[in-house]
Amino acid sequence: MHRMLVDERRWIGEQRFLHALNYCMLLPGPEAQQLAIYIGWLLHRTAGGLVAGILFVLPGAFVMLGLSILYACFRQVPVVDAIFFGVKAAVLAVVIEAVIRIGRRALKNRAMIAIAAAAFVGIYALRIPFPIIVLAAGIIGWIGSRHAPASFTGAGHKAGAAGPAFVGVVDAMFERGELTHAEPSWSRAVRVLAIWLPLWLGPVVLVWAFTGSASVWTQIGGFFSTMAVITFGGAYAVLAYVAQAAVDTFGWLGPGEMADGLGLAETTPGPLIMVLQFVGFLAAFRDPGGLNPIVAGGLGALLTTWVTFAPCFMWIFLGAPYVETLRGNRAVSAALSAITAAVVGVILNLALWFALHVMFRAVVTVEVLGVGPDLPVLSSLDWRAACLAGASMVAMLHFRVGMIPTLIGSAAAGAALLWLTA
Template identity: 70%
Template sequence: MTALAKDGAARPVETPAVPSFREATRLWAKIGLLSFGGPAGQIALMHKELVEERRWIGEERFLHALNYCMLLPGPEAQQLAVYIGWLLHRTAGGLVAGLLFVLPGALVMLGLSSFYMLYNDAPVVEALFFGVKAAVLAVVVEAVIRIGKRALRNRAMVAIAVAAFLAIYVLKLPFPLIVLAAGLIGWIGSRFAPGLFSGSAHGKGGADADRRGVVDQMFERGELGHTLPSRWHAVRTIAIWLPLWLGPVAIIALIAGPASVWAQLGGFFSLMAVVTFGGAYAVLAYVAQAAVTSFGWLSPGEMVDGLGLAETTPGPLILVLQFVGFTAAYRHAGFASPLLAGSLGSLLTLWVTFVPCFFWIFLGAPYIEQLRQNKALAAALGAITAAVVGVIMNLALWFALHVVFGKVASVGWGVEVPVLSSLDWRAALLSAAAMVAMFRLKLGMLPTLAGSALAGLALLAL
């Protein structure tokens, strides 16, 4: 491998040494503590640390792993960490990378959930969360724009995004069906219209794509034997991870009863781990409707509050599900104290949400490594990412209706529209200010959340 020096002469580009397990553990801990900003920020942080600075993995392999994780249900950033950890240090590396990505944020989220349930009725706390809701709306709108710029690169991708939005908002089609249809369209499109469907939605590596990473060096030396699936790989992985994932859910259902909140949490979020494709924001669109409307675990405003809490913690944005589990168990404590029940509900939700993430990676990654140059797979992933933009648009609209308006009404086909007379001018003003702060002033997410919370306190004081 060569590169040009300043004088134009060719010089070799050296690949760094293979990191030790301890060195990798320190880096995964650092990423877990600093991974604020939602999936995009977390992926950018990993790219900076792993590709640009340390070159433990090359650009091409990084994007290939990210494409696969985008295809999976669950949080793509955490799954990407598991994938890269597995590439470097086998199963132990994947476990350490995934756990350290989640644990710091999970501990913080547990504390914030307890504080919220104990003190959310206090006027000061209520005013702070009033401002946070407005900022969360701006964050979700920013996610639509950011992902849309990357994914909607031509008219075919725009059409898929619009169709996905109409399918979930107007027709109320199940999210897994939308993802499946988008992937099928991308796969077929790569054959009949490759100009519209070829390539990845995540961008191209450019000049840096030619730089070798540690993983490439290990592959050339034949040190990545664990990435080659054996005859019994799938059977062995399923035999280990499926009981580990679903065993506790079955035991809890037997002890507490199928109608208990524990069985509901275990069953519902286990289902989410299977059907919620497209990343954290897509998961939220699905969970928000079920947790609020079907189960009645919390109100729309509390769901937005939970997202605001998750936005302020490191780790996957999907930790908002931990807040949902805590709230549901806190309000249906039964035999335990509310705080103990909430903590157990939080732990159960974390278990059934993240254990499957390890399962998907350890099961599928060896096969995906064999498909690194498959153009049809890349086209299907690009179409799915475009559909996710439409799904997040639905989430943004859902938040806007419940943040800016006090009441919504259902019209034909169950479509929700705002009751204009219920407009909350303070919420609308704060949401507009938060969008100006993020889009025009380029303030980060955390400063915008903090400023909106203080502004909410000032407005309600007036």
């Protein structure tokens, strides 16, 4: 998005892009779609935001639904199982590559590295809730901008190819006084809430009213609506929360299946967060009530997609005008940058979670006073998964092989390894 919107199409300038990105990183939910809505809204008001946000999601939603149906129907076929064995190993490499890529942008000094490390320890070992970690990071950044501005102000920002003097289409509109829709208004904020809160939560209330509080659809609607409010930091950070809840709390799918879903989402167009649709599909497919399992799964996928992405429009249409007025505010910039650094630690936790469940057949939790990390049972190491994961990491990080070729190669290698060692 940065390359296309800033460097090639020149729709938006570097600093305004980074300001919008950091705001979207602060919001709960998928930051990529929110950034698309934000820039569409800047360019063409509400209609632009709607078009950008809907078309950013729609192709991937259709593809993911088709893949989820194929997965649910043919997962037990040996050759399909073997392919996903290799895909899971490659997914681990993809997540680690994401940690490194985001870390290079966000961790520019020791203060940011310390925040990332503290966030990792907090969520992995101490099991501190994600929202508390994000709030604490924001407060640290805010205070740091006043007492150690060199370490906090502008952390995580870097000049792009366009340079600081570059003026994009949006910046030119601002200079001509054409961004009147970016001016805060209480009446506009009330209208946004009056429209988008019912649109977002209305389907959840209807599902609860017609199916009861114990139905899988009510659980899906309630859980993913809650997730839309309390999960911050982008797709990888959201997955760390969803994976553990979907596997450990609800039992909708297993750890290996969550990795399978992430592998499928990595190969589809659109945002990575489409893996949540996969989770919703499997949850309803396996508890269809009186419906056909595929129909039930489709409804679960549709409900998951709606409650995941509908709030994104509300967050942008409601908050973006106020955020635009804060451009250049060093304290806000420092708080957002500290949150981005904390997200690196959260994504590292996701990488470790995948590593434990992909490469080891057994994992135990070591608790002291009710908290403690998950540790592998070393004797349960699956050497085949470890070799595939290591090879995928070498391919992506050393030889710069693309994600899709790596996933395909690892899938083929996984099928061959299982056949040879069967």
